[in-house]
Amino acid sequence: MPPVKKQVKKRAPPKHKLPDPLKPGEVLTDSMKRQWKVGAAVGQGGFGLLYAASPNGPGSVGPNAEYVIKIEPHDNGPLFSEINFYLRTAKQDMIKDWMKAKKMKHLGVPRYIGSGSHEGKTRLRFMVMERFGENLHKMFEAAGKVFTRRDVAILAIRLLNTLEYLHDHQFVHADIKGSNLLLGFTKDAQDQVYLVDYGLAYRYQPDSGHRDYKEDPRKAHDGTPEFTSSDAHKGVPAARRGDIEILGYVLLQWLCGQLPWEDNLTNCDYLKDQKMKYLKNIPSLLKACFPKGDCPDELRKYLEYTSGLVVNSSRYQEKPDYNYLRGLFSSALKKAGWKDDGKFDFLSAKPKSSKKGQVKSSTDEEVQSPQSGRSLSPKKRAAPKKKAVKRKSDESDVSSPPKKKAAPRKKVVKRVYVDSDSESPPKPKAAKAKAAKARKAESPDDSDSDSPPKPKTARGKAAAKRGRKARALSTIATQTSPGLMTRGRLSNGT
Numbered sequence: 001m002p003p004v005k006k007q008v009k010k011r012a013p014p015k016h017k018l019p020d021p022l023k024p025g026e027v028l029t030d031s032m033k034r035q036w037k038v039g040a041a042v043g044q045g046g047f048g049l050l051y052a053a054s055p056n057g058p059g060s061v062g063p064n065a066e067y068v069i070k071i072e073p074h075d076n077g078p079l080f081s082e083i084n085f086y087l088r089t090a091k092q093d094m095i096k097d098w099m100k101a102k103k104m105k106h107l108g109v110p111r112y113i114g115s116g117s118h119e120g121k122t123r124l125r126f127m128v129m130e131r132f133g134e135n136l137h138k139m140f141e142a143a144g145k146v147f148t149r150r151d152v153a154i155l156a157i158r159l160l161n162t163l164e165y166l167h168d169h170q171f172v173h174a175d176i177k178g179s180n181l182l183l184g185f186t187k188d189a190q191d192q193v194y195l196v197d198y199g200l201a202y203r204y205q206p207d208s209g210h211r212d213y214k215e216d217p218r219k220a221h222d223g224t225p226e227f228t229s230s231d232a233h234k235g236v237p238a239a240r241r242g243d244i245e246i247l248g249y250v251l252l253q254w255l256c257g258q259l260p261w262e263d264n265l266t267n268c269d270y271l272k273d274q275k276m277k278y279l280k281n282i283p284s285l286l287k288a289c290f291p292k293g294d295c296p297d298e299l300r301k302y303l304e305y306t307s308g309l310v311v312n313s314s315r316y317q318e319k320p321d322y323n324y325l326r327g328l329f330s331s332a333l334k335k336a337g338w339k340d341d342g343k344f345d346f347l348s349a350k351p352k353s354s355k356k357g358q359v360k361s362s363t364d365e366e367v368q369s370p371q372s373g374r375s376l377s378p379k380k381r382a383a384p385k386k387k388a389v390k391r392k393s394d395e396s397d398v399s400s401p402p403k404k405k406a407a408p409r410k411k412v413v414k415r416v417y418v419d420s421d422s423e424s425p426p427k428p429k430a431a432k433a434k435a436a437k438a439r440k441a442e443s444p445d446d447s448d449s450d451s452p453p454k455p456k457t458a459r460g461k462a463a464a465k466r467g468r469k470a471r472a473l474s475t476i477a478t479q480t481s482p483g484l485m486t487r488g489r490l491s492n493g494t
């Protein structure tokens with residue numbers, strides 16, 4: 001008799017819901033008893049709403065308020081996970097000390113400001129953040145879907161700095177992409193880039209040591225399809241090399257306009273096979289992306305390094321060579337005589353209107369306005385919005401993108417929330433009190449994060465039962481324009 005194939009049952013993901021909106025003027029009190037007044041809505045994610053906010057005081061919250069409050073229903077998982085990440089890694093002193101030790105002027109990790117719970121019509125969880133401006137995906141679109149080689153080199157160095165900090169603090173981000181990279185809010189801070197959305201951040205190296213390499217098809221394909229790492233496609237826990245790989249795809253897209261697998265983003269197995277095929281043969285990837293053969297040298301070397309790091313499971317736990325990778329881009333800048341002054345070329349291509357994420361407000365002009373009198377890269381100006389992704393013939397620094405048509409945007413994507421404190425994830429009621437106690441001891445200043453959301457899925461319950469990390473999945477129907485979608489988020493302006 002032929003062996004009976006074991007059926008792997010797919011678990012239904014939990015449905016995350018959006019919170020009831022707050023009214024302007026509402027006051028929230030965080031776990032440190034600081035009061036925050038809510039202003040206009042400034043953004044919306046798949047699970048939460050964002051409002052401008054100020055420390056409570058007389059008058060209403062102005063359009064230039066320095067803070068943002070992100071809210072989610074109390075029993076949602078992602079914000080709980082995100083707050084946990086911030087508490088562990090993004091306290092102001094930690095960031096300050098790191099910058100001092102590394103002699104850095106800027107680090108793209110947002111500082112933790114505060115968090116708490118709020119009893120309104122329903123119970124909410126909230127987090128106070130620094131306020132940021134436009135996201136890089138919008139800048140990329142506004143620039144005609146190409147960034148200059150100079151901008152990409154500066155961004156690569158900044159992002160490698162950011163990743164090194166996260167990795168040194170036991171976390172990986174696992175969802176690096178333009179729409180999660182925000183510029184500073186004020187005109188003075190427009191040359192600063194912050195990595196946000198830690199809903200997928202994963203503690204790859206808890207105190208007990210680095211996680212083991214283990215493929216699990218049930219957990220496969222987490223992340224944003226075009227950038228998902230090959231480990232994630234195989235259901236392997238996220239590790240440092242995955243962030244390096246994801247960043248490589250982001251840099252590649254910025255330089256060539258479109259990744260070769262963007263023609264079929266709905267098929268995760270296709271994406272996995274394509275990435276594996278190209279990772280094993282970087283020249284073929286470069287040929288597909290740069291048919292004229294003009295791939296910048298630093299990107300080629302970055303991708304070759306990444307290929308060596310990720311194709312073999314034996315290098316899963318390896319610490320990436322951040323210095324080598326940064327050096328590739330700083331040498332390119334030096335060679336071309338470009339300064340890393342942080343004044344990006346793409347700032348002169350202004351996004352037309354805020355569709356989603358950034359709700360248009362009177363401050364939009366300030367956030368998006370080009371740097372006056374700013375000279376562009378030696379070779380070219382950014383293309384006008386919506387122009388075909390083509391480079392002028394004199395643009396020797398970058399080359400034409402692949403001509404493939406992007407497939408209609410993936411309809412259903414998986415949003416995975418991995419509790420950043422993977423030892424104390426959202427747990428079922430029975431385990432909740434125990435987890436709360438442990439968490440409180442770890443995070444004494446966060447009275448809120450001691451009450452994690454209850455998992456509503458068989459998966460969460462099973463995970464808790466087995467005493468291992470909990471993960472909450474959600475699948476939300478999406479149909480969006482390429483790149484704008486973040487996991488499970490309707491980002492087509494609706």
Ligand SMILES: Nc1ncnc2c1ncn2[C@@H]1O[C@H](COP(=O)(O)OP(=O)(O)OP(=O)(O)O)[C@@H](O)[C@H]1O
Pocket residue numbers: 042043044045046047048050068078129130131132133135179182196197198199356357358486487488489
């Ligand atoms: N600190 C901030 N200041 C200003 N805007 C922000 C800030 N953080 C996030 N945003 C904007 O709000 C939107 C939603 O943010 P975020 O991605 O963190 O939410 P989310 O619910 O986790 O969404 P996603 O569906 O992408 O996971 C984004 O478009 C982002 O540009």
